[in-house]
Amino acid sequence: WRMLRWTWRITYLSVIGGLAYTGYGIYQNRTPLEQMDPDPSKKTLVVLGTGWGSVSLLKKLDTENYNVIVVSPRNYFLFTPLLPSCTTGTIEHRSIMEPIRNFLRHKKAAVKYYEAECTKIDYENKKIYINDESEIKGNSSATEVPFDMLVVGVGAENATFGIPGVREHGCFLKEVPDAQKIRKRIMDCVETATFKDQSPEEIKRLLHMVVVGGGPTGVEFAGELQDFFENDLRKWVPEIADNFHVTLVEALPSVLPSFSKNLIDYTEQTFKEETIEVRTKTMVKNVTEKYIEAQFTDANGEKQVEKIPYGLLVWATGNALRPMVKDLMSQIPAQKDSRRGLAVNEYLVVKGTENIWAVGDCAVANYAPTAQVAAQEGAFLARLFNQMAKTEAIELELASLSTVQEHAPNKESRDDAFGKIKDLQKRLRRVKSMGPFEYSHQGSLAYIGSEKAVADISWWTGNLATGGQLTYFFWRSAYLSMCFSSKFFLFICSPSRATAASLFVLGGKG
Ligand code: FAD
Ligand code: NAI
Structure with a gap:
């Protein structure tokens, strides 16, 4: 009985504690403290982007040490891992968006945010050019912003490898509007397929959902789509059941090449059971409005080109550099051999520069372009910048103490200043000892x-x-x-x- 009584008390206290903690969190979120104004005498730190890398940096940065300016065409953070679930309505897109203004207002010192695209970085003159690309524009919609320090976290764009027709006819899956477009098209294909007097071939084409790219994006989307069909579409529109078909096309010999061999086999086996057709060693070379042209090697080792009709085409063949990043690379001789993005050193400094850092998919630091890497890089930079500000403050204090020591009127005050200098030098060594970025x-x-x-x-x-x-x-x-x-x-x-x-x-x- 005694044990039961204690168990009950502990459970009761944990629940009360949990509720109080949650309540305090909600209260804190709704009533942030008043923010300090930016201090113009401090260095201007410009952060480009509001994705995994930049937001992770902003979350941990002590903004009172810098004048922080954020520039991004997207005024929210997007939780990309759940984006494929938005294409079929399993998850509502609002649940995976976090307004950037909401968390910026919780920072100790105010941060400026401009909803704009950075169109060019002028490395030599330390300024960026920005354009308001939104629908509503004021008298001022293009301007420049000077910087002392710049963090590039603009991610990547969708790779098409210059394959004709992809941009015109395919759907990508990177942003919320992409997911909304896919969702609309799936339903449009279904409704058009059931239109009066539709021919059998046309029904087959409209209900053929083709996903190109067997990386994680393509695989996750194909899985979600097949679920949507099995759980909902099949029941809502039974007449499409015999023709609805998902095909995943991959140029390499297997899907999910970055996963372990047994997981690749497990995925391919699961897709087989789910009736998702997997076409490996098949490379799409051309896309038209109604079919794709894919090259594969037949049983005799001969290269063949097949026309595959589709209703919906989702293109998920990985990342490509943004033009603005390419332009920056062309300004820096040390970047001339880098192909996949901004080459950075172990402190994420863009090689060949002193005051530009890069995080996430636009940076090349020998890690895969994932949210996990971008978030860790952002957090590392926040720590680095916080340490840099501390170092500067200590160095200033040291300089003034040296002057005090030099002009001290007697031995006692000289010794006092000497003691303080020793302490500060010890602290400085500790602060300066931050190691390079290590991905976990x-x-x-x-x-x-x-x-x-x-x-x-x-x-x-x-x-x-x-x-x-x-x-x-x-x-x-x-x-x-x-x-x-x-x-x-x-x-x-x-x-x-x-x-x-x-x-x-x-x-x-x-
Ligand atoms: P992003 O998060 O893409 O952010 C880039 C930011 O820069 C955006 O705010 C954009 O608006 C802004 N921007 C763009 N151009 C400009 C410009 N010219 N000027 C200023 N700002 C600009 N990774 C995982 O680890 N696990 C997963 O499960 C996972 N799932 C994913 C699912 C999908 C569907 C996708 C597409 C990706 C997924 N990833 C996942 C990969 C992950 O999302 C990326 O690696 C990550 O988003 C990279 O972060 P980033 O900060 O570099 O770029
Ligand atoms: P990816 O680069 O991982 O895969 C693209 C695939 O498309 C490759 O396998 C490539 O061989 C194939 N391909 C390229 N051109 C082709 C063509 N013409 N025809 C047929 N196939 C072609 O790209 P993805 O999936 O968009 O992922 C991008 C990054 O985001 C990766 O680093 C990935 O790890 C990460 N990510 C991680 C997720 C997770 O961990 N769950 C989910 C989604 C993305």
Whole structure:
């Protein structure tokens, strides 16, 4: 009885404590403290982009040390891992967006935000050119912003490899409007296929959903789409059941090339069971309004070109450099051999520059272009900039103490200044000892449909490659828990907390 009583008390106190903590979080979120005004005597730090890298930096940056200006055409942060689920309505897009203004108002010193695209970085003259590309424009919609320090976190654009017709006829999957466009097109294909007197060939074409690119984006979208068909479309529109068909086209010999071999096999087997057709070693060379032209090698080793009709084409063949990043690279001789993005050193400084840093998909630091890498790089830069500000403050104090020591009227005050200098020098050494950026890989997760996921996770004893429904619950709960709170960056930085919080969100799909 005594044990029961104690268990009850502990549970009761935990629930009360949890509720109080949540209540305090909500109160804090709604009533931020008054912000300090920016100090024009401080260095101007311009941050480009509001994606994983830049937002992670902004979350941890002590903004009172700099005049911080953020420039991005997107005034919200997007939780990309759940974007494929928005294409079919499994997740509402608003749930994966976080207004940038909302978290900036919680910073100690105010941060300026301009909803604009940076069109050019003038490295030599330390300024950027920005354009308001939104629908509504005022008298001023193009201007320049000078900087002392610049962080480039503009991500990447969709790769098309110059293949004709892709931009005109395909859909990408990178931003919220892309997901909305896909969702609209899926339904349009279904409704058009059921239009009166539609020919059988046309019905087949309209209901053929082709995904090009067997990387994680293509695989996750194909899985979500097949789920949508099985769970909803098949019931809503039974007459399309025999013709609705998803095909995944991949140029390499397998899908998910960056995952372990057994997970690749598991994914391909699961797709087979889900009736998603996987066409590996097939490279799309041309896209027209109604079909794609794909090259493959037949059983005799001969190259063949096949025309594959489609209703919806989703193009997910990876990342390409943004023109503005290419232009910056062309201004810096040390970047001339870099092909995939801004080459950075171990402190994420753009090679060949002193005051420009790059994070995320636009930077080349020998890691895969993932949210995990971008978020860790952003957090590292925040620490670096906080340390740099501390170093400067200590150095200033040291200079003034040296003057005091020099002009000290007696031995006692000289010794006093000497003691303080010694302490400060020790602190300076500690502050300056920050090591280079080191990426800590927490693992890769991908949803493959039918409430199954695959995971390559770094474990205490090495790597754990696992797939199935339990992995799906892990995938779903980890990502939902990150998304649940507007403070999900806390979770990104602490996977153990994500796992703990995930216990609360295990449940049915939808
Ligand atoms: P982004 O997050 O793309 O942000 C770039 C920012 O720059 C945006 O705010 C954009 O508006 C802004 N910008 C663009 N042009 C300009 C300009 N000219 N001037 C100023 N600002 C500009 N990774 C994982 O680790 N796990 C996953 O599960 C995962 N799932 C994904 C699912 C999908 C569908 C996609 C597309 C990607 C996924 N990724 C995942 C990859 C991950 O999203 C990227 O690696 C990550 O977004 C890169 O962060 P970033 O900050 O470099 O760029
Ligand atoms: P990707 O670069 O990983 O894969 C693109 C695929 O398209 C490649 O396998 C390539 O061989 C194929 N391809 C290229 N051209 C082709 C053509 N003409 N015809 C047929 N196939 C062609 O791109 P993806 O999936 O967009 O991912 C981009 C980055 O985002 C990666 O680093 C990935 O790890 C990350 N990401 C991670 C996710 C996760 O961890 N769950 C989810 C989505 C993206």
